[in-house]
Amino acid sequence: MPDIFAILWAAAAAERRAEQPAGQGQASTRRRTGVRRRVFGTTAIVTTVVLFALWWAISHAGLVPPLFLPSPEAVATQAIRVAADGYVDATLAQHLLASLGRVFAALLAAVLTAVPAGLAIGLNPFARGILEPPIEFYRPIPPLAYLPLVVIWFGIGEISKVLLIYLAVFAPVALATAAGVRSVDRERINAARSLGASRGQVVRLVVLPGALPEILTGIRIGLGVGWSTLVAAELVAATRGLGFMVQSAAQFLATDVVVLGILVIAAVALVLDVLLRLIQRACVPWQGHR
Amino acid sequence: MAILSVENATVLFDAPDGGTVSALDRVSVRVEPGSFVVALGSSGCGKTTLLNLMAGFLAPTSGRVTHGDHPVLGPGAERGVVFQNDALLPWLNVIDNVAFGLRLRGMPRKERRERARAMLDLVGLAGFADHQVWQISGGMRQRVGLARALAADPEFLLMDEPLGALDAMTREQMQELLLDLWARTGKGIFLITHGIEEAVLLATRLVIMSPRPGRVTAELDLEFGREAAAETSARRVKSDAAFVSAREQVRDLVFANAQV
Numbered sequence: 001m002p003d004i005f006a007i008l009w010a011a012a013a014a015e016r017r018a019e020q021p022a023g024q025g026q027a028s029t030r031r032r033t034g035v036r037r038r039v040f041g042t043t044a045i046v047t048t049v050v051l052f053a054l055w056w057a058i059s060h061a062g063l064v065p066p067l068f069l070p071s072p073e074a075v076a077t078q079a080i081r082v083a084a085d086g087y088v089d090a091t092l093a094q095h096l097l098a099s100l101g102r103v104f105a106a107l108l109a110a111v112l113t114a115v116p117a118g119l120a121i122g123l124n125p126f127a128r129g130i131l132e133p134p135i136e137f138y139r140p141i142p143p144l145a146y147l148p149l150v151v152i153w154f155g156i157g158e159i160s161k162v163l164l165i166y167l168a169v170f171a172p173v174a175l176a177t178a179a180g181v182r183s184v185d186r187e188r189i190n191a192a193r194s195l196g197a198s199r200g201q202v203v204r205l206v207v208l209p210g211a212l213p214e215i216l217t218g219i220r221i222g223l224g225v226g227w228s229t230l231v232a233a234e235l236v237a238a239t240r241g242l243g244f245m246v247q248s249a250a251q252f253l254a255t256d257v258v259v260l261g262i263l264v265i266a267a268v269a270l271v272l273d274v275l276l277r278l279i280q281r282a283c284v285p286w287q288g289h290r
Numbered sequence: 291m292a293i294l295s296v297e298n299a300t301v302l303f304d305a306p307d308g309g310t311v312s313a314l315d316r317v318s319v320r321v322e323p324g325s326f327v328v329a330l331g332s333s334g335c336g337k338t339t340l341l342n343l344m345a346g347f348l349a350p351t352s353g354r355v356t357h358g359d360h361p362v363l364g365p366g367a368e369r370g371v372v373f374q375n376d377a378l379l380p381w382l383n384v385i386d387n388v389a390f391g392l393r394l395r396g397m398p399r400k401e402r403r404e405r406a407r408a409m410l411d412l413v414g415l416a417g418f419a420d421h422q423v424w425q426i427s428g429g430m431r432q433r434v435g436l437a438r439a440l441a442a443d444p445e446f447l448l449m450d451e452p453l454g455a456l457d458a459m460t461r462e463q464m465q466e467l468l469l470d471l472w473a474r475t476g477k478g479i480f481l482i483t484h485g486i487e488e489a490v491l492l493a494t495r496l497v498i499m500s501p502r503p504g505r506v507t508a509e510l511d512l513e514f515g516r517e518a519a520a521e522t523s524a525r526r527v528k529s530d531a532a533f534v535s536a537r538e539q540v541r542d543l544v545f546a547n548a549q550v
Contacts, residue, residue: 185377187373187375187377188377188378188379190345190347190365190371190373190377191371191373191377191378191438192390192394193347193364193365194345194346194347194365194366194367194369194370194371194439194448195367195370195390195391195394195438195439195442196365196366196367196391196394196395196442197394198394201394205379205390205393205394206379209379209381212381284381285422286380286381286422286423286424
């Protein structure tokens with residue numbers, strides 16, 4: 001069932017494309033976009049339903065043993081049991097809260113440091129020379145690859161897990177902020193300066209709000225990356241968390257719990273993305289207008 | 291009141307081929323308080339560079355820019371700028387855009403909003419204070435930009451083709467509005483345009499510029515702006531025989547230089 005995540009992701013991407021203004025005032029283009037969107041939406045729903053039906057049919061036909069593919073009902077039953085009684089000493093809600101706590105702690109720390117870092121990169125070539133090389137160096141490395149080093153340096157406690165997610169979130173937020181700063185309209189900065197703005201006022205009142213759309217996009221990308229790094233982080237001596245739950249269920253060959261964990265992780269990712277999109281719309285209603 | 295003056299200014303830019311391009315070549319322009327100086331020329335003649343010098347966005351390679359007794363070393367609130375693409379801040383609504391310069395000075399919110407409201411009245415946008423800037427038309431946005439510059443009460447207004455992006459009808463209304471504001475506030479104005487009729491209508495002093503290198507090729511003193519402001523009818527002035535002959539004279543000057 002990992003396909004469902006890909007489908008949801010593709011749906012989100014397509015919706016993003018559709019949200020972009022389709023050439024201002026071109027009614028025919030917009031109408032075509034509308035039709036394309038409806039065709040896409042219907043097809044996506046049908047695909048999802050078909051995949052579920054296939055899952056149900058294959059698991060019930062006895063073609064594959066439940067060890068490899070548990071039926072939807074088995075997963076649903078496990079969902080109720082794990083929610084009520086728990087799995088490895090914690091309920092589903094407790095696993096979920098542990099994971100969300102780690103991701104949000106890392107996200108908060110990343111936003112508080114990456115936005116100033118991105119501002120510095122975008123505004124000052126000296127700061128850019130200091131900050132960009134290390135960020136560009138570690139950014140393409142998969143977190144799993146530097147996880148052992150983080151553990152050697154910081155132990156197997158909570159710090160290592162949050163740090164790993166923090167690093168994964170930091171780079172996209174910092175680079176998006178820097179790109180946002182560089183994209184701020186030169187005329188707007190000049191307008192503020194000709195009204196008597198100091199350098200600090202220009203940064204605070206023109207550059208920062210001007211970069212806000214891209215900062216929020218960076219946070220959205222960062223949150224996605226951070227959430228997928230979570231499982232890696234929870235491989236290390238965790239006692240709670242969705243990644244830990246999936247990992248330990250796999251060791252006991254409890255495939256139904258594994259599938260449950262994967263579905264919950266996908267659902268949370270989707271909800272977070274939708275929430276951030278709503279925040280983005282509320283904070284930057286001018287986006288897409290000029 | 292002090293005079294804003296550019297003396298013998300040359301501006302060189304680096305060209306892609308490694309040499310230099312002379313955007314302005316020994317240009318001198320004076321904007322006196324209460325005068326309406328218009329720079330007219332085709333694109334590439336350095337008129338925006340000239341405005342950037344006066345605004346302080348750019349320093350001359352050689353020559354001087356002075357405001358009264360002081361050299362212009364950077365932008366300042368005593369020289370308000372109206373931009374071609376309005377350069378409004380889309381995260382602020384109309385009134386907060388107009389009040390932005392006052393906010394920079396630390397004026398309390400209530401006071402600056404009151405003042406901004408008065409400015410919106412002046413440019414004929416009284417009912418639009420709470421609109422978002424992306425909800426109003428291009429002509430209205432330009433008026434908001436104008437109100438923003440006026441709210442800071444500058445000594446001079448520098449306008450970079452403020453009417454360039456507007457349709458013909460809105461443009462005529464804006465010309466009358468500019469003349470009206472100029473007559474009422476008595477500020478010194480420097481305006482850039484490539485519209486010959488517009489230049490002849492508005493200018494008390496018309497500076498004709500020509501490209502490669504950017505330079506002043508002719509200067510004229512005109513009176514139609516004052517007439518139109520006094521009569522509040524730009525259209526009647528534009529159909530005067532005197533206006534028509536002045537316009538043709540300016541057209542000849544512009545095209546004579548264009549062929550060089």
